[in-house]
Amino acid sequence: MNVRVARGAAARLSGRRAEVWAAAWLMAKGYRILAFRWKTPLAEIDVVAKRGRVLAVVEVKSRTTLEVALETVTYDQRDRLRRAGVQLAATRPALAGCDVRLDLLALAPGRLPRHIPDAWKGV
Template sequence: MSEPANRKKAYRKGFIAEYIAAMFLLFKGYRICALRHKTKLGEIDIIAKKGDLAIFVEVKARKKAQTGIDAVSHASQSRIKNASDLWLAKQRDAQKLSQRYDIIVITPTSFPAHFLDAF
């Protein structure tokens, strides 16, 4: 498969994984505030709220949950935290919000694995 075809396939796989993760969060009672939120400091896959809790979610599609967790590097975590600071700065209720950083791993053979407060 050519490089552009591989990139397109990976993009599609990531998009579908993020959509599944968002539906999973809705089912768990979260309100989705943003999907693929882009800032000058990085992208956040999903931003969701539940009460006074804002969660910033990194979504990974992998064959095993552990490889999904391992794929979120310290550099990725730092980028997500910096991007979340920018998002929070634009929220009127930012002072009331608690923050949490989660990882959701989408695997082909099971329900999404949701790791709360992962980093």
């Protein structure tokens, strides 16, 4: 196996672990997990979660700091994720009337996960 393939496999495994940690953290906060790695024509949503009338489209980032995690999600990616969440809510009767929100769940080595609801509000 070449180095590039091994690095890609390790990154995918690390990403999946981060998503599982994120889901556990969100469930502890009262969210119900609806989907992992939800693929839409617009974007792939890491975690789809619901609490009350809020449908959270959660981007999970495992980085060295919270600031780095926030910066790694580009404007175009945020836009695609928001639109994918709105489309998901519009096509599922059980999600009708939900407020769609784009959240970040950041993980950093040696630190507790950090959930930032509406992470890019106004950005």
